[in-house]
Amino acid sequence: MKSEMMKKLEQVAFGRTKPFCYGCYRQAPTGVCLSCGSDDLMRELPGVGVEYGLNWVIEHILREELTPVDLDTEFESSMEGCYADETQIGFIKVNTLWAIQKLDPTAWDMAKQEWIDSEEQEDRILSFDNGSTYYKVEDLESLE
Ligand SMILES: [Zn+2]
Known part of the structure; x- marks a missing residue:
């Protein structure tokens, strides 16, 4: 259950973010930066930030959109x-x-x-x- 749910959260986080070249500070929707050719890309969550990986996106979604069980x-x-x-x-x-x-x-x-x-x-x-x-x-x- 937990690993299925992690997979789902990763999909949600992936879908809500865009590949982003930090060096050029621009989105790279194709997965390769059109300015510098780099494929070493971060993920941008619009309005929130830019960082490598998806864990920070998942944490953000959990924190902002769900209420922990009391x-x-x-x-x-x-x-x-x-x-x-x-x-x-x-x-x-x-x-x-x-x-x-x-x-x-x-x-x-x-x-x-x-x-x-x-x-x-x-x-x-x-x-x-x-x-x-x-x-x-x-x-x-x-x-x-
Ligand atoms: Zn670039």
């Missing part, structure tokens, strides 16, 4: 409905999810990590930076 919020809403909203502890009533987080933050974090792993295994979310940032697969698929 894992805390999404996990919490996935837990809603699994338990009663309120739990009686002695003579007080508390919000159940709040109580779990407060009473056993470690268990909460482990459950959250398991949820993240299963979301990733089922191809609903995807990370390109070893789990620092996740994107929704449907958001990635909608890029063009």
